[in-house]
């Protein structure tokens with residue numbers, strides 16, 4: 464089977480565009496990955512997710528190992544067949560969600576033991592077990608098992624955690640082995656400490672990965688601190704491999720990350736917001752439950768080509784949201800995912816055309832304008 468490769472086709476400043484080629488299809492970068500936590504992007508059919516322009520989904524190892532279990536997904540033909548998504552899937556390692564969701568966690572050199580947040584059953588994830596779960600799921604892009612301390616944390620704690628993650632990265636690589644057609648990404652840690660990030664990057668380069676993630680950000684440090692870190696962290700990683708910023712973010716986080724050399728991102732924000740009535744448009748954020756939309760026959764965004772904007776008014780979307788109708792989550796999620804993918808497509812075209820700075824200025828000006836005036 465062909466190996467997964469990354470080809471950078473253009474660069475403008477630090478922003479890059481290119482393509483990750485996989486046996487299941489190309490991933491155009493910069494890429495935004497919608498999150499399919501429990502083998503579904505909530506409220507969306509897979510073909511609808513693809514229609515927004517998504518080339519790759521993220522699946523959560525922690526959730527899937529607990530329910531329906533990796534072994535069951537494997538028996539049923541793997542995650543792609545199980546959830547009816549034929550394009551590439553990236554799975555996280557389970558590490559981050561064990562730390563944020565599970566109870567009675569115990570961290571040792573070997574790995575993490577914990578109790579399921581669903582039924583209290585006891586489980587263990589080690590680097591070896593994480594690689595096994597992601598193989599059983601049939602993931603195309605596998606993430607190393609790592610530990611991510613919540614910020615703020617003191618420097619000793621961050622250094623100790625980073626060093627553990629680097630030992631786990633080595634074990635992850637050994638357990639992953641050689642699997643043509645599948646990629647393994649290493650994860651840089653080190654909090655907001657430049658020298659620790661550098662040490663982590665060097666340790667990962669020495670092991671050698673198909674791609675590199677900037678981990679340990681978007682954990683409460685705020686955008687300014689995150690951007691300060693992204694001013695150097697991506698540069699510490701190899702130029703010729705994809706760079707993935709995990710768990711980010713808001714539209715302006717994404718644009719700022721791409722400007723600093725990031726190629727891939729994922730976040731639950733567009734889909735989760737679709738279920739809570741928060742809508743992202745070229746003109747910023749609006750809340751559909753606000754009474755100002757009650758009599759408004761206009762679409763969310765007249766320039767958007769998603770079904771919510773093509774066929775429905777703000778008044779209707781307001782009504783179905785207030786009535787707690789399921790179509791509300793479907794339409795608003797579709798719109799938000801479409802908006803995110805439109806940003807990505809806009810950035811790819813702008814980087815290719817050498818006009819990324821102008822594109823960014825227009826993006827920020829549109830958002831600063833705010834939502835259209837009420838009727």
Ligand SMILES: [Zn+2]
Nearest residue numbers: 767769772798
């Ligand atoms: Zn729309």
